[in-house]
Amino acid sequence: MEPLRIAICDDQTEEREKLLLLVEQAPIQTKSILFASSEDLVEAFEPGIFDLLLMDIYMDGMTGVEAVQKIRKIDAEIPVAFTTTSTEHALESYRLSVLKYIEKPVKSKDIHDLLQLVKLKKENTPSLSIKQNGIEEKIPVSDILYLEQQAHHVLIAQKGGKELLLYGKLSTLLPQLEGQPFFCPHKSFCANLTFVCGINQEYKCYVMANGKNVHISRPNMSKAKKAYEDFLFSKARGIW
Known part of the structure; x- marks a missing residue:
């Protein structure tokens, strides 16, 4: 360590x-x-x-x-x-x-x-295990703002403005995020609800703490809104 x-x-x-x-x-x-x-x-x-x-x-x-x-x-x-x-x-x-x-x-x-x-x-901090240039790394889940599929790569946006571009598919990383406060509002995005500041209904997106937008597909709009509201309720109860 x-x-x-x-x-x-x-x-x-x-x-x-x-x-x-x-x-x-x-x-x-x-x-x-x-x-x-x-x-x-x-x-x-x-x-x-x-x-x-x-x-x-x-x-x-x-x-x-x-x-x-x-x-x-x-x-x-x-x-x-x-x-x-x-x-x-x-x-x-x-x-x-x-x-x-x-x-x-x-x-x-x-x-x-x-x-x-x-x-x-x-x-014991929950983390996302990735491989970069043959080397295994662990990224604390609490540091991740969102993940975005970009062609054949996955962009991992982290606290402090750090970004990591990883070859692979978003779908292969998602099982590691189960049980954590993440929601996928679009097939190309998965957002950490901890860093969502609100929902822009007009542009159909989560507004993230770093000022970036995470897109919400039209069919997922109501689910994305409910996921965020449920997270805020859980946070108020001290669950997250």
Whole structure:
């Protein structure tokens, strides 16, 4: 397994270095980048580049909570752990789906347990297995916006603007997406409903989070609408 990619954010140099040391001492391979402010982290953040955000809540300027609120708008899945001297922000942490809330002084066991949890979460993340140039790769399902058949290739559009063009047929990949929040509104498209922002009735398409359109065939219009509404209902109930 590749090293866990961790962003460590704290405006106190001593605290940053202490967290880095604890992370490096844990028996799990990691690769860390240090940030001295929430503003720096938010500016550098892109979906898919980190496996964990380990950050202080109380920082000068933008707080950790405010930073995660901004990050959650573009990545709802990235694991986050707050370090803090107070538990008064526990409710905000819950609302932001924070993985762990660690009180200072941070202990080595706290970091070990956190990294183990992130590692298990990453290993158990549903993924799409593909072969590219004879090499097998796994793409986390939560990173995929949609798949599109283009002649003899399948375009896989991912978070962060990344696109992969794979030789083959869409139909051969679909069985791997069963049980996940995907719907095929057209024979050439399969959309991740998590990234659907709405339905354009006039142009008959799903409007995706990246601004692209996923076409809906005329016979599938009512099914596409129901699939999206059912997904939103399930999401409100906490199923997705």
